[in-house]
Amino acid sequence: QVQLQESGPGLVKPSETLSLTCTVSGESINNYYWSWIRKPAGKGLEWIGRIHGSGSANFSPSLKSRVTMSVDTSRNQLSLKLTSVTAADTAVYFCARNRGSRGYLESWGQGTLVIASS
């Protein structure tokens, strides 16, 4: 059974870059699509983007200019970088596995809280 675990700094200063890693176990990342989603407190879920194990990715238009995603197949990890953060980027960030090439998400990590504050 696949397991996903997000990790990274819980506090990021405004204007700096948020960097998170998702470590996947129980399954190779090579053949799947993997998504990043975030949930601000009291709000709904927001899709950030997705990346295939081959490295091809697509992003939410609202975040595209600030987002980078990558894969490290040797470590079976995904990474997310979000530049120029503001308080509006404060949220719980999740990584999740897509069902095949489909857009729905069948396995999720526990999530990690990132607070953008000085």
Next chain:
Amino acid sequence: EIVLTQSPDTLSLSPGERATISCRASQSVTNTYLAWYQQKTGQPPRLLMYDTSIRAGGNPDRFRGSGSGTDFTLTISSLEPEDFAVYFCQQYGTSPVTFGGGTKVEIK
């Protein structure tokens, strides 16, 4: 992008009662590519339904999804104690993928 509006925001019901959650899309959802997730406090969302009406593995048959076009519904036929949670809809037929704002099902 497609905006999904869920209603009500909160549903206060007793165990054994029927829950009906609505998810309305700002435009037609392609191929009825709509999913539902359940999220409990401190946990990640869990996939309940996909393609509008297919239950994800392990989910009990008291959960039923229906709908087409712009109107979709998640029905829980008889609430069990473990069903009190927040429910989100998601459309994945048109990029970008979007989610509804969530409906909290709470114990009355």
